[in-house]
Amino acid sequence: xxxxxxxxxxxxxxxxxxxxxxxxxxxxxxxxxxxxxxxxxxxxxxxxxxxxxxxxxxxxxxxxxxxxxxxxxxxxxxxxxxxxxxxxxxxxxxxxxxxxxxxxxxxxxxxxxxxxxxxxxxxxxxxxxxxxxxxxxxxxxxxxxxxxxxxxxxxxxxxxxxxxxxxxxxxxxxxxxxxxxxxxxxxxxxxxxxxxxxxxxxxxxxxxxxxxxxxxxxxxxxxxxxxxxxxxxxxxxxxxxxxxxxxxxxxxxxxxxxxxxxxxxxxxxxxxxxxxxxxxxxxxxxxxxxxxxxx
Amino acid sequence: xxxxxxxxxxxxxxxxxxxxxxxxxxxxxxxxxxxxxxxxxxxxxxxxxxxxxxxxxxxxxxxxxxxxxxxxxxxxxxxxxxxxxxxxxxxxxxxxxxxxxxxxxxxxxxxxxxxxxxxxxxxxxxxxxxxxxxxxxxxxxxxxxxxxxxxxxxxxxxxxxxxxxxxxxxxxxxxxxxxxxxxxxxxxxxxxxxxxxxxxxxxxxxxxxxxxxxxxxxxxxxxxxxxxxxxxxxxxxxxxxxxxxxxxxxxxxxxxxxxxxxxxxxxxxxxxxxxxxxxxxxxxxxxxxxxxxxxxxxxxxxxxxxxxxxxxxxxxxxxxxxxxxxxxxxxxxxxxxxxxxxxxxxxxxxxxxxxxxxxxxxxxxxxxxxxxxxxxxxxxxxxxxxxxxxxxxxxxxxxxxxxxxxxxxxxxxxxxxxxxxxxxxxxxxxxxxxxxxxxxxxxxxxxxxxxxxxxxxxxxxxxxxxxxxxxxxxxxxxxxxxxxxxxxxxxxxxxxxxxxxxxxxxxxxxxxxxxxxxxxxxxxxxxxxx
Numbered sequence: 009x010x011x012x013x014x015x016x017x018x019x020x021x022x023x024x025x026x027x028x029x030x031x032x033x034x035x036x037x038x039x040x041x042x043x044x045x046x047x048x049x050x051x052x053x054x055x056x057x058x059x060x061x062x063x064x065x066x067x068x069x070x071x072x073x074x075x076x077x078x079x080x081x082x083x084x085x086x087x088x089x090x091x092x093x094x095x096x097x098x099x100x101x102x103x104x105x106x107x108x109x110x111x112x113x114x115x116x117x118x119x120x121x122x123x124x125x126x127x128x129x130x131x132x133x134x135x136x137x138x139x140x141x142x143x144x145x146x147x148x149x150x151x152x153x154x155x156x157x158x159x160x161x162x163x164x165x166x167x168x169x170x171x172x173x174x175x176x177x178x179x180x181x182x183x184x185x186x187x188x189x190x191x192x193x194x195x196x197x198x199x200x201x202x203x204x205x206x207x208x209x210x211x212x213x214x215x216x217x218x219x220x221x222x223x224x225x226x227x228x229x230x231x232x233x234x235x236x237x238x239x240x241x242x243x244x245x246x247x248x249x250x251x252x253x254x255x256x257x258x259x260x261x262x263x264x265x266x267x268x269x270x271x272x273x274x275x276x277x278x279x280x281x282x283x284x285x286x287x288x289x290x291x292x293x294x295x296x297x298x299x300x301x302x303x
Numbered sequence: 304x305x306x307x308x309x310x311x312x313x314x315x316x317x318x319x320x321x322x323x324x325x326x327x328x329x330x331x332x333x334x335x336x337x338x339x340x341x342x343x344x345x346x347x348x349x350x351x352x353x354x355x356x357x358x359x360x361x362x363x364x365x366x367x368x369x370x371x372x373x374x375x376x377x378x379x380x381x382x383x384x385x386x387x388x389x390x391x392x393x394x395x396x397x398x399x400x401x402x403x404x405x406x407x408x409x410x411x412x413x414x415x416x417x418x419x420x421x422x423x424x425x426x427x428x429x430x431x432x433x434x435x436x437x438x439x440x441x442x443x444x445x446x447x448x449x450x451x452x453x454x455x456x457x458x459x460x461x462x463x464x465x466x467x468x469x470x471x472x473x474x475x476x477x478x479x480x481x482x483x484x485x486x487x488x489x490x491x492x493x494x495x496x497x498x499x500x501x502x503x504x505x506x507x508x509x510x511x512x513x514x515x516x517x518x519x520x521x522x523x524x525x526x527x528x529x530x531x532x533x534x535x536x537x538x539x540x541x542x543x544x545x546x547x548x549x550x551x552x553x554x555x556x557x558x559x560x561x562x563x564x565x566x567x568x569x570x571x572x573x574x575x576x577x578x579x580x581x582x583x584x585x586x587x588x589x590x591x592x593x594x595x596x597x598x599x600x601x602x603x604x605x606x607x608x609x610x611x612x613x614x615x616x617x618x619x620x621x622x623x624x625x626x627x628x629x630x631x632x633x634x635x636x637x638x639x640x641x642x643x644x645x646x647x648x649x650x651x652x653x654x655x656x657x658x659x660x661x662x663x664x665x666x667x668x669x670x671x672x673x674x675x676x677x678x679x680x681x682x683x684x685x686x687x688x689x690x691x692x693x694x695x696x697x698x699x700x701x702x703x704x705x706x707x708x709x710x711x712x713x714x715x716x717x718x719x720x721x722x723x724x725x726x727x728x729x730x731x732x733x734x735x736x737x738x739x740x741x742x743x744x745x746x747x748x749x750x751x752x753x754x755x756x757x758x759x760x761x762x763x764x765x766x767x768x769x770x771x772x773x774x775x776x777x778x779x780x781x782x783x784x785x786x787x788x789x790x791x792x793x794x795x796x797x798x799x800x801x802x803x804x805x806x807x808x809x810x811x812x813x814x815x816x817x818x819x820x821x822x823x824x825x826x827x828x829x830x831x832x833x
Contacts, residue, residue, distance in 0.1 A: 012709035018368065020377070021711045021726075022453055024746055028712070062368035078367070137548065144556050152552045153559075155542060157515060250544050250553075252518045260367040260517060 013037055014061045014265040035061055048271060057275070058268040060261075075272040079254060081158060083276065086253040089154075089169050090238035093176035098231055101181045105188025105227075110215055112193060124182035136175045136248040143171060154249040172249045176242060180234045187230040191223035225292030225299070232288035240277040308333055352811070356832040358536040361550045362821075363564035365543025367517035371503035373493035374445055374452030379563065379820060380543050382490050384520045387539065387827040388428070389493035389505030390530075392419050392438070392472075393484050395731050395823060397816040399639060401485055404530075405433065405494050405506065406472075414479030414770055419487075421470040425529045427496045428510045435466035440497035454491035456746075457735075479770040481777070482732035490824065508534025508828040517543055522827075535831035554579065554805055561806035561830075563821050567625040570803065578808050585629050585801045586639045586817035587729025587736075590679050592672070592689070593749040594793040598721030600666045601793060604755075609660035610670075613693040615652040616797045622688060623681040627803050631796035634785045635727060635736050638799075639817045642733050642778050644785040657696035669701040671722065677710035678724035679800070686724060689797075716749040725749060731818050733781045737765045741788060750793030757791035809833060 015031030016023050032038045036047075051058055057075040104124070108117040127135060144152035150170045160168065192215060195201060204218050243255035254273060261269035293299050312321065312329050321329075331337065365380035373385050394404040403409060406419035425433040442464050445452040460483075463475045476483060486492075496504055503511040508530060509522035522539040542559065544550040547566040553559045555576055565573060565581065574581055594601040594610065601607060616630040629638070632650055636643050674686040683704055690700035705714045705723070714720050730736040738745060743753040743762050752758045764784050771777040788794055802820035811833035816823030822830065 010708065011706060012712065016709055016712040018375075018377070019453075019711075021715070021747075022456075023712050060368075062370075140552050145552055148556055151558055152549065152556050153542070153544065155519060157513070157518070247546050248549055250542070250546070250549050252515070256517070257367050264366070264368050266368065 017264045057272040061266045082254040092173040097177040101184035105185045108189045109192035127178040128182035154251040191226045195219040224295035228288040228291040232284040236281045236284045239280045352831040357538040359540045359559045361544040361559040361562040369516040372501040382824045388507040392487040414481040417474045419472045434469040437497045441494045444500045482734045485732040533828045563804045565803045583801045584817040590798040591725045592795040595751045597751045603664045605660040605664035609657045612653045612657035613696045615692040627801040629799040642781040644782045654696040673703045673720045673723040675705040675710045677707035679726040682724040752793045757787045761787045
């Protein structure tokens with residue numbers, strides 16, 4: 009169990025037993041955990057994520073924000089960054105994956121593999137710092153701070169989020185690219201590809217027309233997995249680039265024990281994960297209808 | 304070489320690290336003629352503020368739970384932001400002196416009844432003229448029955464507060480306190496228009512345009528600001544950049560003009576950058592290891608003394624603060640305080656004295672010391688260093704690493720732990736610091752130093768000091784108070800940490816205040832673009 013509660017966390021050194029007790033009573037933290045959980049779950053089913061604990065502590069005036077209002081603008085930022093990274097990373101890794109499958113074991117294949125595996129092996133903050141060093145510090149091409157706000161216009165937003173998007177791209181490309189390559193190479197050994205080869209189809213034709221349609225299912229699963237990661241797991245990149253995303257909000261909420269916000273974030277993360285995986289499964293079935301019929 | 308030296312000395316002079324006389328001495332020693340040296344000195348001091356520009360500052364604090372209500376201001380971001388858009392009855396100026404702010408003057412005949420004469424013609428950002436009604440409402444916000452303002456405790460001695468006309472406020476205290484005007488300069492007690500304590504409307508030099516908790520605060524200059532020679536920038540952007548590397552990169556690449564809390568590990572790399580100034584101010588903030596007298600074995604005078612002699616303070620300054628700080632002398636009053644007792648000999652590591660007192664105490668076995676980095680950065684390492692030096696005196700200290708979560712509730716100021724690491728920001732007035740943690744009735748009395756003869760005497764002396772209007776008598780009393788803590792108290796205070804910040808060379812400023820980081824947290828209204 010997480011030690012401490014909101015009162016103790018927010019008052020810190022100034023916490024007195026009576027003020028902490030007052031906080032507990034006001035926030036309902038004195039009730040048993042299961043009652044609080046069912047209260048929250050009942051609200052969540054009806055679309056009410058509750059109110060944040062913070063902002064209640066002044067002269068009885070309740071200025072606390074709805075959890076939804078706290079999460080919404082940051083979730084939009086996170087989705088923006090995730091989409092930007094995905095728009096670069098997904099086509100790039102598909103193309104690289106297909107090309108490396110096409111020219112497998114060539115010098116090109118090896119160097120792409122080495123490069124992408126190198127970037128995935130480093131921790132994200134390291135990749136981020138390296139990019140900052142070369143593109144913000146030594147050559148001031150991009151800003152090192154991605155501090156966007158709701159008034160930032162679209163172009164400026166893209167410019168400001170360029171470095172975090174590149175960082176995320178470097179971190180996820182290897183996984184998707186290698187999966188694409190492996191799925192295609194795996195199929196190249198199957199009899200129907202041999203057949204296609206014998207009937208005189210070119211290498212490109214074989215891969216794009218015959219192998220790829222059957223490889224979509226595993227590729228879609230890996231892409232979904234990485235997209236989910238882009239939404240739920242980019243706290244480190246947010247901190248390094250000072251990007252106001254939902255990860256930072258959740259970390260702050262955990263630190264101050266603002267449980268309604270933590271629960272709201274967790275719910276959204278879980279939903280994102282499940283939805284993306286569902287979409288991947290649907291893509292798998294649509295591209296390969298045989299999966300609908302058990303053998 | 305000479306130019307470089309003189310330039311460095313000039314910078315020190317502007318920062319207030321040396322005075323005019325020291326500057327002159329060093330300039331003449333460097334072979335510069337007196338008239339030239341004099342003009343160099345005035346150049347450095349008389350750099351006249353210029354108006355204009357957009358000031359962007361990166362701060363190492365800020366959380367999504369921040370608000371514009373000064374009552375719950377709890378980190379350096381909200382502090383700087385609060386001082387930028389709000390004013391208080393009094394303020395501590397960059398010389399460390401208490402002066403009137405929204406109260407033009409303040410006076411008391413007996414230290415018990417305080418009269419604050421408000422400045423006339425001051426306007427809030429919403430156009431309303433500031434009167435005693437607003438001051439009363441603001442104080443009610445912090446003192447009211449239901450208030451959970453962090454200033455409630457420090458305002459508890461106020462028995463009544465009333466207005467006498469539109470521009471006079473009278474506060475009556477329970478008992479005399481000649482340092483009370485210091486309390487009203489507290490960053491929590493900002494003056495806001497009656498009926499609106501939370502939306503960020505103040506009387507300050509800048510008007511809040513937008514505020515996103517944990518992200519940034521955007522402000523623009525208040526064209527009707529009453530204070531002269533302050534608020535020079537046109538626009539201000541305060542950014543919360545918690546990651547030290549991101550903050551430093553932003554400063555180096557010119558995305559911000561100033562930052563607080565430089566990472567000491569990489570400070571030498573920052574120093575090499577020709578466009579950046581590093582600033583250091585040692586104020587009242589200090590790291591302590593309070594021993595609780597009501598927990599065995601710390602009730603024993605000799606054992607406390609043994610531990611006080613067993614710490615290598617200079618080693619802690621060198622290794623924990625990397626030289627950015629000063630040794631402490633087991634008193635919670637630093638050299639930045641006006642009545643700092645400098646007569647007390649500086650305690651140093653002395654294995655013989657420590658062993659002598661340890662033997663006399665008759666204690667044997669391990670002494671447990673609890674620490675977590677929640678107390679201060681490097682607290683666990685500091686405790687380890689203390690255990691190592693104590694070993695040389697034959698004292699066995701066992702360092703217990705505590706979790707950061709709930710540290711202030713479960714470890715610090717808790718009878719379950721007799722000795723732990725702690726941090727204090729310090730107070731501008733000596734009696735305020737004593738009231739916070741050393742008088743018997745304080746709830747934060749973390750040493751429980753209450754019942755020994757010296758402690759009883761100390762409590763009486765603090766009361767006397769609060770009554771005393773005569774400065775030299777007050778000095779004698781406060782010196783004695785410090786001597787009592789130094790000798791008998793449960794306080795082991797080995798370090799005074801410096802505030803280390805950095806800014807672009809484009810920024811100019813006068814002498815830097817040391818009462819808070821960032822020029823007393825008032826850099827936004829005090830600094831300008833050169």
